[in-house]
Amino acid sequence: MSLRFAILGAGRIGQVHARAVASTPGATLVAIADPVAAAAETVRAAYGCDIRTIDTIESSADVDAVVICTPTDTHADLIERFCKAGKAVFCEKPVDLSLPRVAACLKVVEATKGTLMVGFNRRFDPDFMAVKAAIDAGRVGDVEMVTITSRDPGAPPYDYITRSGGIFRDMTIHDFDMARWLLGEEVETVMAAASVLTDAKIGELGDFDSVNVILRTASGKQAIITNSRRATYGYDQRIEVLGSKGLAAAQNHGENRITVADGAGFHDAPLLNFFMTRYIAAYANEIAAFIATVNDGKPTPTTGHDGLMALALAEAALKSVAEGRAVKVSEILG
Amino acid sequence: MSLRFAILGAGRIGQVHARAVASTPGATLVAIADPVAAAAETVRAAYGCDIRTIDTIESSADVDAVVICTPTDTHADLIERFCKAGKAVFCEKPVDLSLPRVAACLKVVEATKGTLMVGFNRRFDPDFMAVKAAIDAGRVGDVEMVTITSRDPGAPPYDYITRSGGIFRDMTIHDFDMARWLLGEEVETVMAAASVLTDAKIGELGDFDSVNVILRTASGKQAIITNSRRATYGYDQRIEVLGSKGLAAAQNHGENRITVADGAGFHDAPLLNFFMTRYIAAYANEIAAFIATVNDGKPTPTTGHDGLMALALAEAALKSVAEGRAVKVSEILG
Amino acid sequence: MSLRFAILGAGRIGQVHARAVASTPGATLVAIADPVAAAAETVRAAYGCDIRTIDTIESSADVDAVVICTPTDTHADLIERFCKAGKAVFCEKPVDLSLPRVAACLKVVEATKGTLMVGFNRRFDPDFMAVKAAIDAGRVGDVEMVTITSRDPGAPPYDYITRSGGIFRDMTIHDFDMARWLLGEEVETVMAAASVLTDAKIGELGDFDSVNVILRTASGKQAIITNSRRATYGYDQRIEVLGSKGLAAAQNHGENRITVADGAGFHDAPLLNFFMTRYIAAYANEIAAFIATVNDGKPTPTTGHDGLMALALAEAALKSVAEGRAVKVSEILG
Amino acid sequence: MSLRFAILGAGRIGQVHARAVASTPGATLVAIADPVAAAAETVRAAYGCDIRTIDTIESSADVDAVVICTPTDTHADLIERFCKAGKAVFCEKPVDLSLPRVAACLKVVEATKGTLMVGFNRRFDPDFMAVKAAIDAGRVGDVEMVTITSRDPGAPPYDYITRSGGIFRDMTIHDFDMARWLLGEEVETVMAAASVLTDAKIGELGDFDSVNVILRTASGKQAIITNSRRATYGYDQRIEVLGSKGLAAAQNHGENRITVADGAGFHDAPLLNFFMTRYIAAYANEIAAFIATVNDGKPTPTTGHDGLMALALAEAALKSVAEGRAVKVSEILG
Structure with missing residues (x-):
């Protein structure tokens, strides 16, 4: 039915x-x-x-x-x-x-x-799923280092920023979830640096627009996340996983796949502009996965606990910026 | 309505x-x-x-x-x-x-x-449309040379081949239409070479599996088409247009956009396997274009005349192979 | 010594x-x-x-x-x-x-x-050698179709054109040699189309600037060559070999390997401008190969016979253009 | 003379x-x-x-x-x-x-x-010079975020590791210099995480093999550096600079530029294996620059001060790992 x-x-x-x-x-x-x-x-x-x-x-x-x-x-x-x-x-x-x-x-x-499923759409992106499948198939060996590049084409409206909980809770949270998913091990410590570089008004609202984060697990696996609220060339969404046997990397999605060449060189289209177009397949897959788990009575693939953990990493990052030190996730979870 | x-x-x-x-x-x-x-x-x-x-x-x-x-x-x-x-x-x-x-x-x-629209789906592929738009916007200048690579992952069943009218009428016909569309000028002469290289049985059925065609317009613009009924790496669909100002080229579509690297090098996925997946957007755009033209009372973008001309080029190619010479399209159209 | x-x-x-x-x-x-x-x-x-x-x-x-x-x-x-x-x-x-x-x-x-070695430098280009090595290692299976794209950034001076013997003997001759080398089988018939599209003066001098050629061997293997005397984006030199098991392709060489992205998209450098820079390694390898064969007393890798055969293909192509038909190489060699 | x-x-x-x-x-x-x-x-x-x-x-x-x-x-x-x-x-x-x-x-x-020039060869790599030239030409606008990926194909011998001063002073030092050069502003704080993931023996020798570093300047510009002593696919050397107007990125160098495709997909060669081949042009340019500055009596492009500053960043990174906090470079320089 x-x-x-x-x-x-x-x-x-x-x-x-x-x-x-x-x-x-x-x-x-x-x-x-x-x-x-x-x-x-x-x-x-x-x-x-x-x-x-x-x-x-x-x-x-x-x-x-x-x-x-x-x-x-x-x-x-x-x-x-x-x-x-x-x-x-x-x-x-x-x-x-x-x-x-x-x-x-x-x-x-x-x-x-x-039954609760939390919408971390990126886990359902076909390319990111293919990276995860490559890991699970042993193609990269033991995962060691994850690199996540995530840049929005532009900042959200100021009033959204005010209500968003800040860049770590609003934007980086997706990357925290990706990092947990790809590392295959819980994060132990978080180090983060944050700046206001694209729009001083964002700083006045108490937020940042440019952040880098290092995550480290107990066994020493690491992930780095680099975020910016501005990328003139479109919505930049890349992941890369280095393991003992090799590397798996997902490329960006351009608006099309044509190249025009002239005296100035070779020109490709900008990236798809934002999540509505870039993750259209991911959103469809996500709902399909929800339907399948409800119908099958299985656990949902992205749980309330995943939501909690990603938020905890965001809080740890904020604390790391404020205190200039590596913050243990256990300090946040109490 | x-x-x-x-x-x-x-x-x-x-x-x-x-x-x-x-x-x-x-x-x-x-x-x-x-x-x-x-x-x-x-x-x-x-x-x-x-x-x-x-x-x-x-x-x-x-x-x-x-x-x-x-x-x-x-x-x-x-x-x-x-x-x-x-x-x-x-x-x-x-x-x-x-x-x-x-x-x-x-x-x-x-x-x-x-109202008749003939289904040349490739004209509605977003990438090929982007190439055409680049031409129309003057980005390549005057069109001079068109290169079309079109290779099927595998041959159709033998009984289909028997009824298909042969590779030029069944497979190359799409490329003939693309060439006419991209050249922006009617073809005057056709030269073609044809072989049976992938499966001797195809030859026994009176058909070919590997063909190359050169088309030439009255003003000297040229197009080359290269076809094979076998490409182990997937459905190979590329077009390239050289003009006085530059080049526009559409790349292939892989099954995904991830790269896995190991000691043997960097590995990307095979191409989408066939037209059902490769041209999914083209088929949707094609029907949408049909609906729009019916609703607006405008001429259809791909007409019965387009179907006739592509077929005439196929017949000219067949005649060129049979007679070992350049065949004028006017010989075919009479 | x-x-x-x-x-x-x-x-x-x-x-x-x-x-x-x-x-x-x-x-x-x-x-x-x-x-x-x-x-x-x-x-x-x-x-x-x-x-x-x-x-x-x-x-x-x-x-x-x-x-x-x-x-x-x-x-x-x-x-x-x-x-x-x-x-x-x-x-x-x-x-x-x-x-x-x-x-x-x-x-x-x-x-x-x-001891005579004729300078077909492209056979010594590291990338083209890698394509040949891939063929020889069986990675593409039986060679079926070869595609050679060769476009000069610009035409030579008019007085050079006058003495050059025409585009087929001067420019395509390199591609004829590449085709023979990659097909691994002698060419039986040649079909060619030729136009003047980039500069009417070239036509006045009795030459062409835009040509396409189809070569076919006795067993049905084919090669296509596409040439132009103008490519605004640099010296375009690509080869591609389709075989029963797969494809091997050599890419172009840009002036550098950086990409700059902005609101208009992603921009790569033009290609190396001409043979002096594009084939610098090929020229060095070629002389090294000559020295090695002289020192070892072995046959030279590119012989006078190779020079003769490439010239014969050029003459066949010219005759094909003049007479609008497929020309057998045996007609030329007599 | x-x-x-x-x-x-x-x-x-x-x-x-x-x-x-x-x-x-x-x-x-x-x-x-x-x-x-x-x-x-x-x-x-x-x-x-x-x-x-x-x-x-x-x-x-x-x-x-x-x-x-x-x-x-x-x-x-x-x-x-x-x-x-x-x-x-x-x-x-x-x-x-x-x-x-x-x-x-x-x-x-x-x-x-x-006259003293310190050998930071990477500043003389043609691609990295092209990235710097793009920055200097204003193509990326104000520099905001730098990403440096630097992975060796394998670890050096154990006795070298013992004498090397550790990964930050031996390997990351090149990346510290690149970061200073590309940021165009001195680094104020350093955060680093370090692990032993590729070979436990490296840990026994008191060193790390997998590190990530975040550098931050007074104005908030940031750089991230990711290092590993193992990359099965070759010597991984990439830089990427995000600015207010766009991005400039330098790609890796493969052993060749051919692609072989088969039923398993598309395969490119591994990367050039190490600095001797990857940076051959950089070493030549570096010596040429030294000769030119000596002959012209100009300041050397990479100075003793550059050597000092890169070493200071290495010491700050080590201290950051040891103390789990952001370390100010001023703490190191005293």
Whole structure:
């Protein structure tokens, strides 16, 4: 039987998930909820679903699963409500900006024996999956060093920055999750450096736009993450894994695959501009994985614990910048 | 209002078009027809359309347009029937293997003022479109030399080869169309060489598996086409245009974009294996273009005349091989 | 003992060979000859050799080998004189523009049991050697189709064109040799198309600037060659070999290996501008190979016969253009 | 007049410099010194220079300049002796493993008004020079983030490791110099993480084989360096500079530029195996730059101060690893 979905939040990412649900065999989009009527109407018009309130969806017998795409500060509450209501829950990262709130929420999920998947879309990117598959197939041998380059084409609006929890919790969090996934071992210590280089106003808002992080596991494996809020050439998303037998690396995605040559040289297109186009396959795969795990009763591939750990690394990075030292993750998790 | 489609033929390419129609805004898949019940049922199950006979579809008031995906020897008849029935017609290439039959069919289309689009999917590939856009934007200057590399991963079944009209009419025909499109000028002479190198049985069936063609226009522009029915590394599809100002070239598409390095060197994935995956975007764009032209009442981007001309180049190539000389297209068109 | 060289002709290519001889262990540059005193002086100043006349060199006991870099119409005479004088001879291609003259010259070489190597430098390019090694190691299986792209950054001076014997004898001749080398089988038929697209004056001088050639062997292996006298992006030199097991391809050489990315995309440097820089390693390897074969008494890797056959293919191509038909090489060789 | 050289030390790097001197116009190799007679003889035989002792060279009137390629612990003494003797001095990095000793040595150089160039060969690599030129031409805008990947194909012998001063002083020191050069601003703080992952014995010797470093300048520019003593795929040497306008990146150098494709995909050669082949052009350019600056009386492009600063960054990195904190360079320089 088809899994019946409601989507909470019809903003940009809500629309991405609506399309993914609507086009995935084995899933049906039943309802959309959004306080902005026009946003909800856009989704309804495109996919022919109902418009309902979140309260109605909570008690809708014809909804098996929800996708939470509402503002971050509502995530933890909604996860708890819908787990209690017996719905399978897919929630966009992060669960919450506060680590204790995340921990409390995960206890509720556990108590309800609910299904929770946290949206770390990059784990479902076909290229990154191919890198992971190469590791798992032993092609690089023992993983030793991971390099993650992640640069946004431009900074988000200032008011988003204010609410985002800062670059480590908002942007680097994806890279923290990738690092954990690729290292195959928990991170023990975090060192980070942070600067404001692209826009002084970002600094005035208390955030950074340019950061580098070194992660180290107990056995000495390391990962480096380099982030910037500005890359004029597009959305720069690369990973590279060095192991005892070799290297596996995922390249960027250009807008096309043509080269034009002239007297000045060879010219390729800029990169796909942002996550909506770059990760279109990842978002589809992610929802498909959620559907499959709900249908099969298996554990979700990206869990609440993954969300908690990535947030802990973000907090450790922030502390490392503030105190100018290597911070143990155990200091954060307490 | 949404354009209402029926698809004639539920084979491999029929399923590709069914998916394209079903997922294109502004189009609705109303019916599928196929003498093989199971094939029709597959499409019905996936997209929820009716199963009807071709005769029924011909007289269905709720069908505005048809996509002809039946065997080649039925194309011309169906084009004529559905143009007379007032349906817009999209037909897979070729219109027919006989040039006079194509010419006669196009006269019927003209007489009925019907809409006919012939499926040269490659013109709608995003990369090839980007090459064409680069030409049109003047980035390569005056086009002088076109190079088209087109190699199939493997040969089709022997019985398909028997009915295919031979490699020039079946495989090179796509490249002939690309050459005409990229040269921007009609071809005047054709020289071709042909061999059987991959499988002697293909030769026994009267066909070739390895061909090279030189096309030359009246003003001296040239195109070369290199084809093989075997490429162990996947479906090799490249175009390159040299002009007075520079070069534009479209690269191949690999199965992924990761590189694994070890003591033996750097290893990338094979190419996408065949047209179903390589040209997935092209097929979607093609149907979208058909819908747009029907809705706008504009001429179709790939016409019956394009089908006729590509077939004429195929016949000229065959004659060139047989007679060991440069053949003028005017000899073929009479 | 070191092989003692004289170089006949101190022009551009003579200077390339002087440097190669001077920097190759086992070789000594003894003398340079050139009617232009300043040219000879440049070589003398750089490498400390004598300046002598050709006549003097012919009778110099301290010269073991000569490198002929004089104008084409003197090559055959000088080869004969120096073979008779007992010197090992390296001669720049072509031996002569007239096929009968080449044949007569090779008879003299044979009669004197002289050593003659003809300068097909590309066979000594490290990348092309790696392609040949991949073929010889069976990595591509049986060779089926060869593609050679060869474009000069710009046309030579008009007076050079007048004396060059035309594009097929002057430029394509290198590609004919490469095709023979890579096909591993003699060519049976030649088809060619030729145009004047880059400069009408080249046509007025009776030459072409844009040509495509198809070569076919008796067993059906084929090669295509595409040439232009203009490539704004540099000296375009690519080869590609398709076989039953796979493909081997050599890429171009850019001026450097850096990429600069900005809002317009990714930008690489143009190609090395011409043969003096692109084939610097090939020229050095070529002279080293000549020295080694002289010292070892082995046959030279590129022979007078290779020069003759490449010229025969050029004549066949010219005839193909003139007569609009496939020309058998046997028609040319008689 | 030609600059007359003696080379002190005929080991691997001494031979590299001997070849560079011998083949550079404007330089003459007069003498070689090495306590190992066979090593000195190799250089003499190849280039026809004298074999002399260091003492003799010190007082040789026919020697204008020396290249110091002796063991590290002799560098500072020899620099002082030859500066006092009035010879121009090129010294392989490092000047010494002890920062105070370096400082003392540089004072002697200054007092003698001597010419000292320290061998940071990578600044003279054509690709890295092209990256620097792109920066200087404003193509990347203001430099913000530098990424340096530097991996050796394998670790040096254990006894070398014992004398090397450790990975930061021996290997990363090149990257520290590159970072300073590319950032265009002095580093203020250093954070480093270090592990033993490739060979436990390296750890037993008190060294590391896998390190990551973050450098930060006062204005917030950052560089990351990732090092490993093992890369199965060859000598991995990449730099990348992100700026306000874009990115400049230098790619690796493979053993050749051919690709072989088969059913398993596309295969490129491993990287050039180590510095002797990868940086052959850099070593030649470096010596040419030294000759040019001596002849022109200009400051050397890589100075004793550069050597001092790179060593200071190495010491800061070591301290950062030991103390688990960001270390200010001012703590090291005192």
